[in-house]
Amino acid sequence: MSKLVASVREAIERTGLKDGMTISFHHHMRNGDYVLNMVLAEAAAMGIKDLTVNASSIFDIHEPLIEHIRNKVVTGIECNYMGGRVGKAISEGILEKPVIFRTHGGRAGDMENGSSKIDIAFLAAPCADPMGNCSGKYGPSACGSLGYAFSDAMHAAKTVVITDNLVPYPLKDTSIDEGYVDYVVQVPQIGDPAKIVSGTTKITRDPVGLRIASLAAQVVKHSGYLKEGFSFQTGAGGASLAVAKYVEEMMKKDGIKGSFCMGGITGYMVDMADKGFFETILDVQCFDLKAIESIRENPKHQEISAMRYASPAAKSAAVDSLDVVILGATQVDVDFNVNVHTDSNGYIMGGSGGHSDTAAGSKLAIIVAPLIRARLPLIVDQVLCKSTPGETVDVVVTQRGIAVNPRQKELKEKLVKAGLPVLEIQELKQIAEEISGVPRSVEMGDKVVAKVLYRDGTLLDEIKNVKTV
């Protein structure tokens, strides 16, 4: 018995893929992913129409999706993040049905509770054996954690593993096991290794970014959460890493040992754990080569599924035990609602990912962002898209000052007492507008191009089309 089939086409045929079905993909291959395009090209060649694509994230490399939408091969898209290229087409109204945006935790949760059904999951696997045991840790296209793919494998009616690194049975260090896999296909390449990871992620040198990071680190310090057992999540961007650097310095100075760091993991967080600042790393996705090497070699570095990371359908998730998270924003409004789905002109170029999951779960959610970007103020009366509800956001840190959510009175007092530049969010808005002027309000069209579901599956917001002239 073997589950090996000769080609992607044969796998598609064997699964019984039909018009109208929902197929799923994970995004650990990031902007180097070949698998989504490969499967859709084959489905298109087979004349299959009306597919819904549920991908944990859609990157610019998935631009061929646009053609598949035009040809009605794809008529539905569900994802947690969408890069600017496909996002622009969606914002211009190319897809009849609205895109369904979820969060990383919500996507897994909706599969668990049955509200998001997957007919066929296609898993890009950097290594696999002929029975479907697979892992992201080994092989020429190694991506490290396969965190987001677990729910797909576990809940899809059929699961196809696509690998460029077939190894003898049984794979030694299995992430997703054969019990969930129907077919295995070997292909020449599942991705472009150069684009799977960013290679190295570097701390910003931009003085504005460093100023913001330094202030954010001060907020962490004076919040009272920076103590023995501290847990922390930050992103891969230069400013987020700078926060980590400043936090590390404070931990070192005060002899603090943290419990865990989490999230998309970078080499920077690996180094912090290696130096003993964190007991363990919970990794749902690797952002760079160092993280991939670490998850392969380092027993302190654990792969976690999206369920364990952030699912609201789980009895608890790691985000529920998170102390502090550092998050970005394209817009924040005076009610602390955050937009990470669209740019200031309303074009889709992002998504929640784990943004609202970690904001909801953590004890302290800090938004870091420059007060003005591309001559537009960060803070607005109302965000163009509510990605993360204001009630889960605690602090907004800009280079010109810090705004604390009025719900966090005690925290505000602590930060004021520490001498940090605490302002009302309206004041920050005013400062920005004094510099860049009050921006013209963006007028969106009438067509709903995307629905943003909160992590519990309820409708949080709708995104309208951008009026093109």
Added chain:
Amino acid sequence: MSKLVASVREAIERTGLKDGMTISFHHHMRNGDYVLNMVLAEAAAMGIKDLTVNASSIFDIHEPLIEHIRNKVVTGIECNYMGGRVGKAISEGILEKPVIFRTHGGRAGDMENGSSKIDIAFLAAPCADPMGNCSGKYGPSACGSLGYAFSDAMHAAKTVVITDNLVPYPLKDTSIDEGYVDYVVQVPQIGDPAKIVSGTTKITRDPVGLRIASLAAQVVKHSGYLKEGFSFQTGAGGASLAVAKYVEEMMKKDGIKGSFCMGGITGYMVDMADKGFFETILDVQCFDLKAIESIRENPKHQEISAMRYASPAAKSAAVDSLDVVILGATQVDVDFNVNVHTDSNGYIMGGSGGHSDTAAGSKLAIIVAPLIRARLPLIVDQVLCKSTPGETVDVVVTQRGIAVNPRQKELKEKLVKAGLPVLEIQELKQIAEEISGVPRSVEMGDKVVAKVLYRDGTLLDEIKNVKTV
């Protein structure tokens, strides 16, 4: 947020345990398990009645079950194995409803497919954090693999982790994760370490056992399966280990490298893997201290769940890729059906465990047993209980000769050609009867005391009560 509750009683109260519910337990603590007794004592003290206990195995230490049955605290039992003490009481008809026997794979499969519902799972965990992440690898009561507990945690409506080794969040090397756990209780001791494992498992020195083992190893050799990539499962008994020893010698001589060994794992199998005879170990249960140390330290040694081991509800299980399994028997009949549930007098003192799972999955299932035991012949016209169907059994090896299932014509020819003492199974039966006499036929009572379900959930056999005088 923490899931810690103060006592087993508080955990029971919080789960809402009520009369008529089904509660589950796993057996990795083996004959040193305190948890099943602890929970039932508390439930009894709370006045709860009419519980069904679904335990992966029941050992002699669980003798207090008998009193709970008398008091109607427990009115149903489901398990994959039952030791002689409770078995005797069941065989004498103490329980009104028949015991439901499953296989290790079937139990997990029936939970997966929903035909076996668990209201509350109680997990004995040698280490756990306050959110319920747990493992069997660390702590004073370390038992190694938690393989059989995964399905309970994943499918029970509520799951309680009971530990004597609470560690800070997050546990570093998690087997069963917090997403499946509702409550965590810390108790002084979850088991008696001396009885959790057998300490060391030793190869038999009995000449009859060695003769059987040597013949069985010859069968393996001449079957053609002993080649590069060979996979192997054997038990913890002295004769099974002797087979391993002879197989190892042959592998060494011929320079054969196997792929995996599996099952309940002993130090002997660990040594074979360490010496390079197997690439990896798939471990659903550790039988001794060396296996526990190995699963903790050795990256070649993987913990697998019962689903991955043997579930017929999984898309494939490891047993489906197994070449050879060595199994025991209390009786074998002329149709090759095997009894491992009762002794020759019809008393329950065992169960399938993974017997029929591996027999069904493997390419070659070899039964090893002495031709006569306690003056009774191994081979009978009809087994008192059909534990494993004859069509999945390939060879029966005794010290006086080897019987090959008539369905395996080619194999029989190979063994005859190799000069092995191949006889018809009726001939073996006759030899035994010539020595020990024809045994009186055992007359069972009219009451069905147990139903034996095959791994796919269908009824394989019924066990009747023993007539007591």
